[in-house]
Each structure stands twice: as C-alpha cells, then as structure tokens.
Amino acid sequence: MVTTESALAKNPLLEGMRLEKRASPFAMVILGAHGDLTKRKLIPALYALYLEDLLPKDFAILGSSRTKMTDDEFRAVMKDSVQKYASDLNFQEASWGEFAKSLHYSAADVTKPDGFNVLSGRLQELKEEHATQGNHIFYLSTAPSLYTPIVKGLASSGLATKAKRGQAPWPRIIVEKPFGHDLKSSIALDEEIHEVFSEHQVYRIDHYLGKETVQNIMVLRFANGIFEPLWNQKHVDHVQITNAETLGVEGRGSYYEEAGNLRDMVQNHLLQLVSLVGMEPPISLDPEATRDEKAKVLKCLRPIDPSEVDDYAVRGQYGPGYILGQSVPGYREEDGVSNQSNVETFTALKLFIDNWRWAGVPFYIRSGKRLAKSITEIAIHFKSPPHRLFSESIDTLTDGKTEGLMPNVLVLQIQPEEGISLKFATKQPGQTNQLRHLNMDFKYGTAFGVRSATAYERLIHDCLMGDPSLFSRTDQVEVCWNFISPVLEAWSDKSRKTDFPNYAAGSWGPAASDDLIASTGHAWRRL
Known part of the structure; x- marks a missing residue:
C-alpha cells in the first residue's frame, strides 16, 4: 500500500509503517502505447505514483506505436484516459x-530495424533533457507475437545489453502475459529473451x-503466530480458490478462441495464488528467497x-442467459467466435500438493466467465472439531431450514x-446452547x-525499485505450463466430444464442476 506522511499522521493504524524509498532516474518506453492497457492501467498508475511522490525527480515516459502522434497529442489522449x-x-490540472x-x-514500427533507430535517438534526447542516466525500462504492451521481434530489435540496436550477476539490472524489460501459448512456446520465448537479458532484468507481470x-x-x-501452526494437512480440510466474472469475452473473441480460460487465467493467475497459499516460509524477504519457495x-x-x-x-462454455436481469448471448454468438467453438470459458481443477505440509489436502480452483457474480477469493x-459436543445445537436459517455445525473458514x-x-x-443469546455462525470481517x-494502490501501481513501482518479488520467474512459468499440459492436450483432442454450451450465463458453471468437488466429499462455497 502506498503511503504518504499525511496519511501516517491522520491514521493511527498506519503508525510505524515506513515510507517507500525513491527509485533511480529512468526512462520507460511503452511499446504499444496506443492500446487500451496503456490508457486504462499504465499511465493512470504512473500518474498515481507521481501524485504519491514515488517517482524520482528525473524521469521520462516514451510512448510508441505505429500510430502517428505528436507529444502534445499523446499527452491529450492520456489526460482523457x-x-x-x-x-x-x-486529478488536478497543475499536477497533471x-x-x-x-x-x-x-511513432515507430518495431517490426523493422528503423523503428528501433528512432527509439534509440529519442531516448538519447530524453537522457539529456530529463537526466535519466540511460536507465531504460521497456514495457511490452503489444501482441505476444511481437515479443520476440522486439527483443531481437532491442539487441541489434544496442538498446538492450545483458547485465551480469551482481550488476544493477539495467535495462529492464516488462512482459505481459501470456508467457507463451504452451510449454514448448514458453521455453522458446524464454530462450529468446535470455539471449538478450539476464533473468534479473526480466519482469513478467x-x-x-x-x-x-x-x-x-x-x-x-x-x-x-495464530495461523501458520494451523496451515497444514493436520488442520486444513481443503482449499477453494474461485475466480468468477459476470463479464463475457468483451470484444476479445478472437483472442479467447486462441487462449481459452485454462491458458488465460489458470496457468498464471490461479496457480500463482496456489503457490502463495501453499509455500513454505522463506528464509528472508529477499526477492529470490520468496520466489524460490x-x-x-x-x-x-x-x-x-x-x-x-x-x-x-472440468471445462465449460457459457450459453445464452441472464446477467442482472439482462439477456446476454452465449459464447458462440460473440463477435470473433466460431459458432462451433469448443473453447472453454470455464475451468475447474482438483489438484494436490505432494509434500509434508499438504499431503492429502485437495485444492479446488475454478474460473469462469458469465457466472452469477464477479468475485475472486481464496477460502481455507x-x-x-474431532468430537461434536454441540451436534444438536444447529443453526436456524432465515428460510426456516437448519444446517449442522459448520467448520471454520478463513476467506481472503x-x-x-x-x-x-x-x-x-x-x-x-438465550437460555439454550443455540449456535450461530458469524463472520469476523476486515x-x-x-x-x-x-x-489502496492499484495492482499496476504496486508492480510498476517494484520494477522501478528493482524488486522482482511479485513477478513470475522463468522456472515458475515453466512448471505451471508443464502442470496444465496434459489437460491442454486432452482438451485439444477433437475426438473428445463436448456438450457445449453446458452452462447458462448467470449460473455457477456446469454441473460437472459440482460433481468434481463432490467426488471427494465437498461442495463449492455459496457466494
């Protein structure tokens, strides 16, 4: 969380929190700067960091794409965004x-060598104008198909050099997901990047x-001290991780036809959450110690x-239905989607972590579009209790029904x-031992x-500080692709029949996902 001196003074809960130190001078090049990510996330995050006084005095941001614009036109577009x-x-006119x-x-075409010559010349000008000290960060806000040409172009133009271990990680490169399309392409992409950048220069966001x-x-x-002693197979029955969206593909039908939910959400986001829940304590807060675990x-x-x-x-695909009372089309009726598509918009997995801490504890993860509610949570x-003293003291619900004593649940x-x-x-309260289940909320x-700082504010600031703790390391990416590869291969087998669409928009997904978790005696949380 970003803090300021005024916030510390006004809120006693923030007392004792240290102020963030300032980053070194830099020039950030945003490749694909005319796209939505730059407008919706990147420039707002950088402006927020500026307002919080978390940027250095000397910095420059250079947007680039094939669209021709002047500096003033770019500034006007970003201001509106x-x-x-x-x-x-x-927002204030003076600070903006x-x-x-x-x-x-x-404007530059990064598929051609001349494009990088343009960027190189402009960065030299900005070095003199803004005293950036030649510290460059290249943000790849482009189509993944351009990642390899960009990396090669940065190398051939001299804009990128490989830093040795122990050297300051300049220049740096920020790569947006997806990190490949499968295990083979992910390894190939990493090899291309590592030809030009050392791993400690790479920030996979x-x-x-x-x-x-x-x-x-x-x-x-x-x-x-109260949670970690219970954070193991002796005390945890199971873990549920849910990522649900009411939105559909929102004009990204063509992208989703290539990716699907398993690649888009599970391979990266949800498996990263699994790692944070399941990891052992690191020996320190050193970035590599955390990423090792x-x-x-x-x-x-x-x-x-x-x-x-x-x-x-389990995989699913949404059909027509209702979201908040509004009729919405099925996935196959979305723009850019085949009317015979077998691409999944819902995934549910049951997985196990085979180590001493988690042996036998099932982790259930589910992710889907056009579900009943937009929510992401981790439920432990x-x-x-081993002996139920209060087995007859059950809850009475508002609808008059009753349910037995429920286990404790910690929800993040x-x-x-x-x-x-x-x-x-x-x-x-009363003369009998009537129990009720309540939630203690923070x-x-x-x-x-x-x-609270947005995710992009925190991650961009960490990159500026040279802290890769919250970024995916190459071995993590490879392990995640390797884990889901059997599922990807099975689901890509055209001989396997699907019953798509197998859940209505506005529901909680296909019935098979309920059967999956029920097979080990559990049920999804009611959200």
Whole structure:
C-alpha cells in the first residue's frame, strides 16, 4: 500500500509503517502505447505514483506505436484516459501539467530495424533533457507475437545489453502475459529473451500478484503466530480458490478462441495464488528467497495423468442467459467466435500438493466467465472439531431450514472488495446452547482510511525499485505450463466430444464442476 506522511499522521493504524524509498532516474518506453492497457492501467498508475511522490525527480515516459502522434497529442489522449479510467485519483490540472512534461511519444514500427533507430535517438534526447542516466525500462504492451521481434530489435540496436550477476539490472524489460501459448512456446520465448537479458532484468507481470490481499497472504501467514501452526494437512480440510466474472469475452473473441480460460487465467493467475497459499516460509524477504519457495511448492503439484484428466479437470462454455436481469448471448454468438467453438470459458481443477505440509489436502480452483457474480477469493476450510459436543445445537436459517455445525473458514477476498473474513461458531443469546455462525470481517477500504494502490501501481513501482518479488520467474512459468499440459492436450483432442454450451450465463458453471468437488466429499462455497 502506498503511503504518504499525511496519511501516517491522520491514521493511527498506519503508525510505524515506513515510507517507500525513491527509485533511480529512468526512462520507460511503452511499446504499444496506443492500446487500451496503456490508457486504462499504465499511465493512470504512473500518474498515481507521481501524485504519491514515488517517482524520482528525473524521469521520462516514451510512448510508441505505429500510430502517428505528436507529444502534445499523446499527452491529450492520456489526460482523457486518466480522467476516464482513474476517477479515484485526485486529478488536478497543475499536477497533471507537471507530470505531462515527462510524457513523450515517437511513432515507430518495431517490426523493422528503423523503428528501433528512432527509439534509440529519442531516448538519447530524453537522457539529456530529463537526466535519466540511460536507465531504460521497456514495457511490452503489444501482441505476444511481437515479443520476440522486439527483443531481437532491442539487441541489434544496442538498446538492450545483458547485465551480469551482481550488476544493477539495467535495462529492464516488462512482459505481459501470456508467457507463451504452451510449454514448448514458453521455453522458446524464454530462450529468446535470455539471449538478450539476464533473468534479473526480466519482469513478467501478473497483475493479480499486485493486489493488496494477495500481497497480504504472506503477512497473514508469517507475521501472525495464530495461523501458520494451523496451515497444514493436520488442520486444513481443503482449499477453494474461485475466480468468477459476470463479464463475457468483451470484444476479445478472437483472442479467447486462441487462449481459452485454462491458458488465460489458470496457468498464471490461479496457480500463482496456489503457490502463495501453499509455500513454505522463506528464509528472508529477499526477492529470490520468496520466489524460490513459490517455485518449490509448484514443483510439488501432483502431475495429472493424461488418462485421468476427466477425474481432475472440468471445462465449460457459457450459453445464452441472464446477467442482472439482462439477456446476454452465449459464447458462440460473440463477435470473433466460431459458432462451433469448443473453447472453454470455464475451468475447474482438483489438484494436490505432494509434500509434508499438504499431503492429502485437495485444492479446488475454478474460473469462469458469465457466472452469477464477479468475485475472486481464496477460502481455507479447516477441519471440524474431532468430537461434536454441540451436534444438536444447529443453526436456524432465515428460510426456516437448519444446517449442522459448520467448520471454520478463513476467506481472503481479492476482488471486488479486498479483505479477510473468518467464520466461527458462537453461542446465540438465550437460555439454550443455540449456535450461530458469524463472520469476523476486515476490509481494506474501511480499516486504513486511505486509497489502496492499484495492482499496476504496486508492480510498476517494484520494477522501478528493482524488486522482482511479485513477478513470475522463468522456472515458475515453466512448471505451471508443464502442470496444465496434459489437460491442454486432452482438451485439444477433437475426438473428445463436448456438450457445449453446458452452462447458462448467470449460473455457477456446469454441473460437472459440482460433481468434481463432490467426488471427494465437498461442495463449492455459496457466494
């Protein structure tokens, strides 16, 4: 969370939190700067960092794409974008005017050598104008098909050089997902990048890892003495991770036809959440110590045998339905989607971590579009008491029905509201031992009284500081691709019939996902 001196003074809950140190001078080149990511996320994040005084005095931001624009035209477009997409920021003409002085633009075609010559010349000018000291960050906000040509172009133009171990990681490169299309292409992409950049210069960005609740997983586990002793197979019954969206593909039908939900969400976002929940305590907060532990637990994922894919994985595709009372089309009716498409918009997996801490504990993950509610959460379901003293003291629900004593559940709410909730049983007032289950809630938005930094603010700032803790390392990416490869191969087999569409928009996914979790005696949380 970004803090300022005024916030510290006003809110006693922030007392003792240190102020962030300032980054070194830099010039960030955003390749693909005319795209939505730059307008919706990157420039608003950089402006927010500027408002929080977390950028150095000397910096420059150079946008580039094939679209021809002047510096002033680029600044005007970005100004409109900040006002439209970052309404929570304290936008002021004076502060924007100062920030915009560091915004520049150069039209360049990065598929041709001349494009990099243009960028090289402009960066030299910005080095003199803004005293950036030649510290360059290249943000690849482009189509993944351009990653390799860009990396090669940066090398041939002299803009990129490989830093040795122990040297400051300049220049740096930020790569957006997807990191390849499968295991083979991911390895090939990494090899191309490592020809030009050392691993400590590479920042593979996963915006989920920049969310406050995700960052707080390690704090919750390792800064509190009450949770970590229970964080194992002796006390945890199972873990559920849900990523649900009411949105459809939102004009990205062509992209989704190539990716699908398993590649788009599970391979990166959700397996990264699994690693944070399942990892061992790092020996320090050194970035590599943390990433080592995440990689270790991912390597402990039990491989899925190709012949048993249906026992561990469920796929679905939404059909027509209703979202918030509004009729919405099915996936096959979306623009850019084949009317015979077998691409999944829903995935549910049952996985196991084969190590001493988690042996026998199932982790269930599900992700889908056009579901009943937009929510992302991690739910740790603890085991029930070994002896039920209060077996007859059951809850009475509002509809008059009853349910038995439920286990404790610790919920880490990632979006839309970030927070933590703990469900526990308590005695209801009265002369009998009537139990009720209540939630103890913590919400970021109300607890600290300050605006939480967006994921991109945190991640961009970490990159500026040279801290890769929240970025995916090459071995993590490879392990994740390797884990889902049997599922990808099975689902790409055209001889395997599907019953798509197999869930209505506005539902909680296909019935088979309920059967998957029920096969081991569990049920999805009611959200």
